[in-house]
Amino acid sequence: MSPAIEKLNNAWARISRIEQTIAVLSWDMETYMPVEGVKPRAEQLALLSELSHRWLISDETGRLIEDAEAETRGSDYFSIEASLVRAARRAYDQKKKLPEELVTRLARTTAQANSIWIRAREEASFPAFAPVLSELVAISRDMADLLGSTGHRYDALLDLYEPDLTTAEVERLFGELKTGLIPLVKEITARKSPADTAFLTRTYDTGRQEAFGLRVLGDMKFDFNRGRQDRSAHPFTTSFTPYDVRITTRYSEDDLLSALFSTIHEAGHALYDMGLPLDLLETPLCQPISLGVHESQSRLWENIVGRSRGFWKHYLPILKEHFHGQLDDVGLQQFYAAVNTSRPGFIRVESDELTYNLHIFIRFEIEKELIGGSLSVKQIPSLWNETYQDYLGIVPPNDALGCLQDIHWAHGSFGYFPTYTIGNLLSAQLYRAAIDACPSIPGDIKKGNFIALLEWLRENVHRHGSRYTSAELVKNITGGGIQVGPFMRYLADKFHEVYSLS
Numbered sequence: 250m251s252p253a254i255e256k257l258n259n260a261w262a263r264i265s266r267i268e269q270t271i272a273v274l275s276w277d278m279e280t281y282m283p284v285e286g287v288k289p290r291a292e293q294l295a296l297l298s299e300l301s302h303r304w305l306i307s308d309e310t311g312r313l314i315e316d317a318e319a320e321t322r323g324s325d326y327f328s329i330e331a332s333l334v335r336a337a338r339r340a341y342d343q344k345k346k347l348p349e350e351l352v353t354r355l356a357r358t359t360a361q362a363n364s365i366w367i368r369a370r371e372e373a374s375f376p377a378f379a380p381v382l383s384e385l386v387a388i389s390r391d392m393a394d395l396l397g398s399t400g401h402r403y404d405a406l407l408d409l410y411e412p413d414l415t416t417a418e419v420e421r422l423f424g425e426l427k428t429g430l431i432p433l434v435k436e437i438t439a440r441k442s443p444a445d446t447a448f449l450t451r452t453y454d455t456g457r458q459e460a461f462g463l464r465v466l467g468d469m470k471f472d473f474n475r476g477r478q479d480r481s482a483h484p485f486t487t488s489f490t491p492y493d494v495r496i497t498t499r500y501s502e503d504d505l506l507s508a509l510f511s512t513i514h515e516a517g518h519a520l521y522d523m524g525l526p527l528d529l530l531e532t533p534l535c536q537p538i539s540l541g542v543h544e545s546q547s548r549l550w551e552n553i554v555g556r557s558r559g560f561w562k563h564y565l566p567i568l569k570e571h572f573h574g575q576l577d578d579v580g581l582q583q584f585y586a587a588v589n590t591s592r593p594g595f596i597r598v599e600s601d602e603l604t605y606n607l608h609i610f611i612r613f614e615i616e617k618e619l620i621g622g623s624l625s626v627k628q629i630p631s632l633w634n635e636t637y638q639d640y641l642g643i644v645p646p647n648d649a650l651g652c653l654q655d656i657h658w659a660h661g662s663f664g665y666f667p668t669y670t671i672g673n674l675l676s677a678q679l680y681r682a683a684i685d686a687c688p689s690i691p692g693d694i695k696k697g698n699f700i701a702l703l704e705w706l707r708e709n710v711h712r713h714g715s716r717y718t719s720a721e722l723v724k725n726i727t728g729g730g731i732q733v734g735p736f737m738r739y740l741a742d743k744f745h746e747v748y749s750l751s
Contacts, residue, residue: 250330251317251320251321251330252320253313253316253317253319253320254317254320254321254330254333254334256313256316256317257313257314257316257317257333257334257337258333258531258532260304260309260310260313261337261531261532261533262531262532263304264301264304264305264310265531265532265535266531267297267300267301267304268301269489269490270297271294271297271298271301271356272487272488272489273489274290274293274294274297275294275487276487276489276495278290278360278363279363279481279482279483279485279497280479280480280481280497281479284364287360287361287363287364288361290360291356291357291360291361292357294356294357294359294360295353295354295356295357295360296353297356298352298353298355298356299349299352299353299356302344302347302349302352302353303349305340305341305344306341306344306345310341311341311345314334314337314338314341317330317333317334317337318334318338321334327716327717327721329529329534329716332534332715332716332717333529333532333533333534336533336534336536336715337533339412340533343396343409346395346396346397347392347395347396348395351388351391351392351395354388355385355388355392355661358381358384358385358388358661359385359659359660359661361381362378362381362382362384362385362658362659362660362661363656363659363660365377365378365381365659366378366653366656366658366659367482369648369653370482370648370649370653370654371649372649373647373648373649373650373653374648375629375630375648375652375653378653378659379626379627381659382626382629382658382659383626385658385659385661385663386619386620386626386663388661389406389620389661389663390402390620390622392405392406393405393406393620396408396409398415400415400416400417401415401416401417401617401621402620402621402622403416403616403617403620403621403663403664404416405664406620406663406664407419407664407667408664409664410539410540410541410662410664410665410668411539411540411541411664411667411668411671411719412539412718412719413718413719413720414539414541414667414671414719416617419613419667419671422670422671422674422731422733423610423613423667423670425733426606426670426674426733426736426737427610429733429737429741430603430606430607430737430740431607433603433737433740433741433744434591434603434604434607436750437591437603437744437748438591438592438593438642440748440750442590442592443586443589443590443747443748443749444582444583444584444586444587444590445583445587446587446590448505448576448578448579448587449504449505449506449587450503450504450505451503451505451575452502452503453502453503453504453505453572453575454502454572455500455501455502455508457571457572458500458505458508458509459500459508460571461509461567461568461571462478462498462508462509462512463478464567465509465512465513465516465564466478466512466516468697468698468699469513469516469520469550469699469703470520470699470700470703471516471519471520471523472523475491475492475493475494475523476493476494476495476496476519476523477495477496478495478496478497478498478512478515479495479496479497480497480498480499480500481497481498481499482499482656483497483499483598483655483656484496484497484498484499484511484512484514484515484598485497485515485656486515486518486519486522486547488519488522490530490531490535491522491523491524491525491527491530491535492527494519494522494523496512496515496516496518496519497515498511498512498515499511504599506588507599509555510551510555510556511598513550513551513554513555514547514548514550514551515547516547516550517546517547517548517549517550517551518543518546518547520546520550520703520706520711521537521542521543521546521706521710521711522537523711524706524707524710524711524712525537525711525712525714526712526713526714529714533715534714534715534716535714535715536714536715537714537715538713538714538715538717538718538719538722539668539718539719540665540668540672541667541668541671541672541675541719541731542672542675542710542719542722543668543672544668544669544671544672544673544675544676545671545672545673545674545675545676545679546672546676546706546710547672548669548672548673548676549676549679549680549706552602552673552676553676553677553680553739554694554699554702556588556589556602557691557694558581558585559691559692559694559695560694560695561581561584561585561588562581562695563694563695563696563697564697565579565581565584585747586747589601589602589743589744589747590747591603591604591744592604593607593641593642593643594641594643595637595643595645595650595651595654596650596654597609597612597654597655598654598655602673602740602743603740603744604641605669605673606669606670606673607640607641608641609666609667609669609670610640610670611633611636611637611640612655612666613666613667613670614636615629615632615633615636616663616664616666618632619663620663620664629652630648630651630652633645633651633652634651637651671719671731673736674731674732674733674735674736675719675723675731676736677735677736677738677739678723678726678727678731678732678735678736679706679709679710679726679727680739681727681735682709682726682727683702683705683706683709686705687701687702687705689701690702690705709725709726710722710726719731
């Protein structure tokens with residue numbers, strides 16, 4: 250590295266360490282912190298966020314970036330040094346637009362909102378959450394206006410999670426997906442279930458569920474020396490550094506697979522974080538490209554791998570060993586069909602592959618109106634229920650099963666939800682590319698062997714960090730942009746087989 254790059258990296262490491270500390274405190278807040286700890290924790294997070302922001306947008310950081318830009322001028326665009334400086338410049342310019350007071354206010358409010366959301370969800374009371382949500386919406390609108398955009402106000406927030414993606418492009422992709430997806434959902438919904446799924450809701454010891462999930466984690470090559478799994482109200486992944494990645498899940502005695510699929514999903518995120526370039530630790534490049542790419546990893550592992558026939562050909566006998574006698578009456582075909590039975594449901598994280606994106610469409614449309622100003626917070630429950638009736642033909646009986654089910658708004662994460670569907674689209678594209686390069690992967694999965702798939706993802710996605718944009722990465726791998734076609738073909742092929750459709 251050149252002298253200017255080294256100086257920039259040294260300064261950036263200080264900022265990274267504050268961000269890592271914020272992540273540790275946030276993880277603790279959602280796992281082990283006592284309820285009454287929220288007030289001091291909110292102040293701790295506010296202070297650290299203030300310091301991180303102050304250091305990042307300082308004149309010194311700006312000068313270091315300028316010096317590094319001068320040294321790398323004329324370098325190959327995708328060289329490590331040029332990419333590093335480009336990532337630093339983007340972060341600096343973006344954060345520079347946000348005043349310190351707003352950053353501190355957001356950190357303090359989200360810390361308080363987290364515990365308020367948990368109680369409101371337990372009580373199924375949206376009015377209990379509405380005041381702090383109104384504050385977060387106001388902060389997000391202010392942020393969007395300060396960050397600026399040439400299109401919809403929502404563009405500025407979407408860009409925080411999926412750089413360079415616009416609301417118009419999301420609407421285009423979602424519109425194309427709806428064209429193929431909604432008729433397929435209607436066709437499948439009208440069909441009789443392909444299997445009796447009652448066995449999934451028998452009583453299953455959560456300790457044995459956890460043991461089985463840990464077995465799968467180990468087979469996926471989740472590194473327990475650099476990661477751990479805990480419990481939380483909402484499954485999530487937190488990466489402090491590639492050396493310390495935490496995932497969480499939640500268990501239910503009357504749901505055999507909810508915790509398992511959450512575990513596989515979060516492990517997909519964790520494997521990505523663990524695979525980031527260690528030689529670029531604490532630099533702007535030791536970061537995921539985007540949340541859409543991040544989500545492609547979790548959805549690929551959870552659905553394309555975890556819900557496949559090959560996966561359960563290997564793991565059903567092992568699952569039966571963990572639940573002595575409870576699944577003796579269930580064969581592979583029934584189990585596979587049950588795992589892939591599609592039916593409209595209220596909870597996004599427990600929805601099947603076919604209906605999942607309908608949940609995302611609903612959230613995107615509501616968020617866009619909220620941030621745009623045409624929808625007030627108090628109108629959310631009624632609009633939520635109306636759109637669930639329109640898209641899924643069901644109406645949540647209470648707010649806990651409706652607009653209070655996700656934690657994202659309590660985190661102030663407006664602009665986040667579209668990345669879930671972007672991740673679904675990318676998961677199919679990337680898996681197809683992996684199969685083309687390594688035809689042995691499906692056969693390996695039948696043996697519980699995921700090494701070839703993981704190595705392909707490490708080589709083609711993980712190790713690059715944020716060297717490329719999402720569009721650049723996808724073009725490098727597939728030769729084109731984000732596409733709807735591969736995902737729709739994957740869904741159509743799978744569900745036509747499961748439901749024996751012609």
